[in-house]
Every structure is written in C-alpha cells, then in structure tokens.
Amino acid sequence: MDKMTLSKKEFALFQDYIYAHIGISLSEQKIYLVQARLAKRVKQLGLDGFTEYYHALLGDTSGKEFEYLCSLISTNVTSFFRESKQWEFWKANLSTMLAGKNNRLRIWSAACSTGEEPYSIAMFLDENLPNPAHFDVKILATDVSPRVLKEASNGIYGPKAIANLHQGYLTRYFERCDTQGSYGIKDAMKKNITFRGFNLVTGNYDIFKHKKFDIIFCRNVMIYFDKPTQQTLVDKFFEMLNPRGYLFIGSSEALTDARKGLKSRSASIYQKV
Ligand SMILES: C[S@@+](CC[C@H](N)C(=O)[O-])C[C@H]1O[C@@H](n2cnc3c(N)ncnc32)[C@H](O)[C@@H]1O
Numbered sequence: 001m002d003k004m005t006l007s008k009k010e011f012a013l014f015q016d017y018i019y020a021h022i023g024i025s026l027s028e029q030k031i032y033l034v035q036a037r038l039a040k041r042v043k044q045l046g047l048d049g050f051t052e053y054y055h056a057l058l059g060d061t062s063g064k065e066f067e068y069l070c071s072l073i074s075t076n077v078t079s080f081f082r083e084s085k086q087w088e089f090w091k092a093n094l095s096t097m098l099a100g101k102n103n104r105l106r107i108w109s110a111a112c113s114t115g116e117e118p119y120s121i122a123m124f125l126d127e128n129l130p131n132p133a134h135f136d137v138k139i140l141a142t143d144v145s146p147r148v149l150k151e152a153s154n155g156i157y158g159p160k161a162i163a164n165l166h167q168g169y170l171t172r173y174f175e176r177c178d179t180q181g182s183y184g185i186k187d188a189m190k191k192n193i194t195f196r197g198f199n200l201v202t203g204n205y206d207i208f209k210h211k212k213f214d215i216i217f218c219r220n221v222m223i224y225f226d227k228p229t230q231q232t233l234v235d236k237f238f239e240m241l242n243p244r245g246y247l248f249i250g251s252s253e254a255l256t257d258a259r260k261g262l263k264s265r266s267a268s269i270y271q272k273v
Pocket residue numbers: 021022023024074075076077078079082110111112113114117142143144145148198199200201202218219220221250
C-alpha cells in the first residue's frame with residue numbers, strides 16, 4: 001500500500017485518539033477526509049507515513065502537535081449572528097430574562113471558533129440592553145483550538161466574514177484596518193470578553209466551580225460528539241446554569257433525549273426550570 005494511503009488500521013488509531021482527546025466521533029466514511037487532512041501535515045514534517053505521524057503525536061509532550069491536530073480535524077465554520085431565529089428569540093425575551101438579574105449577566109460561548117459568536121453576543125447586548133453602561137456583563141469565550149482563539153482575540157475580519165453583517169453594526173462596532181477590506185472589532189466590544197482554551201470533553205470543569213451562567217451558547221459542536229458525550233456535556237451545562245438560565249445549541253442538534261429540568265423554549269433553545 002502507498003504510504004500516503006491511510007490504512008484501516010491507521011485510521012482506527014486516529015479515530016480512537018481523536019475520540020479520547022477531542023471527543024469527536026469519526027465514522028468509517030471519514031477515512032478519506034482524515035487521510036487528506038493528515039497527509040498535508042505528514043509531508044510538511046517530512047515523515048514517512050501516517051504511523052510515523054501517529055508516534056510523533058504521542059511522543060510530543062509539548063502539546064503543540066495535539067493543537068495542530070485539533071485545527072486539522074475540527075470544522076471552524078462560523079459567522080456573525082449565526083442562527084438568526086435564536087437572536088430574534090433572545091431579543092423578544094430579553095426583558096423577561098433580565099428580571100431579577102440585578103443588571104448582571106454571565107454568558108459562555110463554549111466553542112467560540114474565530115470569535116464571531118462572542119462578538120455577536122457583545123454587539124447584541126450593547127444594542128438591546130436598556131442601559132448597557134449600567135450592566136455588569138461578562139462573556140467567557142472558549143475553544144479547544146489555540147489557532148482559532150488567537151484569531152478570535154485579534155478580532156480582525158476579512159471581507160468574506162463581514163459580507164453579511166448589517167452595515168449599522170459595521171459602522172458602530174468596527175474600524176477599518178487596511179485597504180483590503182479588513183475590519184477590526186472595537187476595544188469597547190472586546191472589554192467584557194475573556195478568551196481561553198478549554199476542551200469540552202477532557203477539560204477540568206473544577207475551574208467553573210464558582211461560576212454560574214445565565215446563558216450558555218454551545219452551538220454546532222455537539223454534532224461531532226456521540227450521544228453519551230453529548231449527554232455528559234448537557235448534564236454539565238445544566239449544573240452550570242443559573243436557575244431559569246438558557247442553553248442555546250445549534251439548529252441541527254436538538255436534544256432528542258430530553259434532559260430532566262431543561263425545557264424546550266424554541267427551536268434549539270432550552271431553559272433550566
Ligand atoms: C463549527 S465551529 C462552531 C462555532 C460557533 N459556536 C458557531 O456555532 O458558529 C465548532 C468549534 O468547536 C470547536 N471544538 C471542537 N471540539 C471541541 C472540544 N472538544 N472542546 C472545545 N471546542 C471544540 C472547534 O475548534 C470549532 O472552533
């Protein structure tokens with residue numbers, strides 16, 4: 001077999017590794033996709049094939065190769081104000097959600113990719129809170145991939161990323177960075193956001209022991225996890241939500257096995273009751 005063809009045995013090694021360390025469950029059909037993505041890295045490192053790469057991955061105690069693998073395997077597609085119906089729901093229910101909050105809001109964007117989601121949250125709140133300056137808002141934005149986190153904290157977006165963003169948002173919350181059509185999010189929209197690395201599957205949830213959230217956004221990532229992993233994650237989110245807090249998930253990720261205590265409020269929106 002050609003050394004740049006991923007054998008079933010090699011695929012199984014990566015399948016197990018990726019499941020254990022990232023939580024992503026890869027079906028047998030993904031063999032060609034994994035082969036294509038890893039082949040580039042194998043060539044780049046001048047290795048002899050996938051088995052050698054697998055050993056390099058296991059032997060890399062710096063964690064750098066794991067980080068690289070994360071960016072090769074996971075899909076980072078995202079956009080500003082993705083899933084428009086959820087933003088409409090939030091706008092329509094914002095005043096009820098704020099009742100009893102004492103102007104304090106804690107929000108977690110749990111797989112934030114390149115930052116469009118947490119910045120959309122910040123812009124949404126600035127635009128819709130009755131008096132934003134009087135609110136204590138904190139947004140935690142996490143992802144497993146350091147590469148996307150870096151882009152997120154830079155907050156600079158090219159013409160493609162901002163193409164569908166309403167002109168009003170662009171004018172109010174961004175400034176032009178160059179002549180190529182890139183825009184940077186203003187510092188005022190960054191100041192309430194903390195970006196940090198966190199692996200939803202293997203991460204140590206003790207760091208959240210004293211944190212409770214009013215809304216958790218975990219959108220378009222659970223789809224890559226299998227049912228038991230999804231279930232464990234939803235149980236954790238449940239614990240981390242304040243009473244009457246909300247969980248927003250991706251529109252293709254409905255919680256089929258309803259979790260006791262989480263009530264569906266709208267498509268892909270659940271509330272702790
Ligand atoms: C498709 S993006 C979704 C981004 C955003 N939430 C949205 O809906 O537009 C999925 C993100 O999940 C991240 N991800 C994948 N596995 C993860 C894990 N085990 N822990 C944390 N983040 C993970 C990826 O790095 C990627 O940035």
